[in-house]
Amino acid sequence: MNEDSLDLASIDHVLETTRSVRRRIDFERPIEPEVIERCIEIATQSPTGINAENWRFLVITSPEKKAVVADLYRRAYDVLSEARGASLKPTQRALADRLHEMPALILVCAEGRPPGGSAAMNVGFYGSVLPAAWSLMLALRARGLGSTWTSLLVLHEQEVAESLGIPDDVSQTVLLPVGYMKDAVLKRAKRKPSAEVTYWEHWGEPRG
Numbered sequence: 001m002n003e004d005s006l007d008l009a010s011i012d013h014v015l016e017t018t019r020s021v022r023r024r025i026d027f028e029r030p031i032e033p034e035v036i037e038r039c040i041e042i043a044t045q046s047p048t049g050i051n052a053e054n055w056r057f058l059v060i061t062s063p064e065k066k067a068v069v070a071d072l073y074r075r076a077y078d079v080l081s082e083a084r085g086a087s088l089k090p091t092q093r094a095l096a097d098r099l100h101e102m103p104a105l106i107l108v109c110a111e112g113r114p115p116g117g118s119a120a121m122n123v124g125f126y127g128s129v130l131p132a133a134w135s136l137m138l139a140l141r142a143r144g145l146g147s148t149w150t151s152l153l154v155l156h157e158q159e160v161a162e163s164l165g166i167p168d169d170v171s172q173t174v175l176l177p178v179g180y181m182k183d184a185v186l187k188r189a190k191r192k193p194s195a196e197v198t199y200w201e202h203w204g205e206p207r208g
């Protein structure tokens, strides 16, 4: 690959339009295992503290296992939606309702336990795994596969661990429900202007 001829337009497009895709999914179309493996291979090029590579990816495609995970996710979702009232989006409900039908669920885990206490250690712990999860979403999206960054399942970490044989010293992070997109419209999201959230030289100061 010639570094001078990178296709910036395509790269930026993928970076800017990797949205949560919850409903516009082809629920009937299985995902080729090789495609998931290639995306995970790409994800593992992410930065990792002290080169520990403590990320682990659990790919769940069996209907029985997806049903167990989806059930726990729905329980967590119900607790959150009761606490927050109507503020959750219908699309989030839709994902909870059909999670078991998603062609694949990828649970991104970290070997070890968050150290607690020290902010630097916690940043290091999660910072060594979550970039890989985002790279995974980008790689999937570039291949026509939609997913959503979800964290709710961690509320039931223990039960998930028991159901899937995850050892006690492994931490669960995000669950990515994945499927080929169908009629998905991927656009840039409305976000605050970057200048509003960027300071230069001193906290709170815009670029001079």
Ligand SMILES: Cc1cc2nc3c(=O)[nH]c(=O)nc-3n(C[C@H](O)[C@H](O)[C@H](O)COP(=O)(O)O)c2cc1C
Residues within 6 Å of the ligand: 018, 019, 020, 021, 091, 092, 095, 148, 149, 150, 151, 152, 153, 189
């Ligand atoms: C830390 C974090 C946790 C999230 N957890 C969930 C979740 O449990 N369920 C869900 O449907 N979406 C979840 N999301 C997705 C956000 O709702 C979503 O990113 C947001 O609505 C913006 O939409 P976009 O991803 O299309 O830009 C989470 C996102 C982040 C960053």
